[in-house]
Amino acid sequence: MEKDKFVGISKVGEKGQIVIPAQARKMFNINPGDSIIVLCDKEKGIALVKSDIIEDLTDKILPKGDK
Numbered sequence: 001m002e003k004d005k006f007v008g009i010s011k012v013g014e015k016g017q018i019v020i021p022a023q024a025r026k027m028f029n030i031n032p033g034d035s036i037i038v039l040c041d042k043e044k045g046i047a048l049v050k051s052d053i054i055e056d057l058t059d060k061i062l063p064k065g066d067k
Contacts, residue, residue, distance in 0.1 A: 003027075020048070 008021035020030060028050055030036070035051035 006021070006023050006027055008024055010018040010021065012018055020036075024030070030050060037049045037051050037054055039047040039049060
C-alpha cells in the first residue's frame with residue numbers, strides 16, 4: 001500500500017541545489033531530466049510542482065483545437 005504523505009529533509013548545497021528524497025521522487029514520478037516549477041511566497045513558503053502538472057492545466061484552459 002502506497003502512502004499519500006511524506007516528510008523528509010534536504011540540505012542546500014553550496015550552489016543552492018537540493019536533493020529531493022527518493023521516496024518523494026517515487027511518489028510524484030519525478031525522474032532525471034524532469035522539470036520542476038518553484039512557487040514562492042514570503043509568508044507561505046516554497047512549493048515544488050512537476051512541470052507537466054502545469055502543462056496539463058494549461059491544456060485544459062487553452063485547449064488545442066482546429067483553427
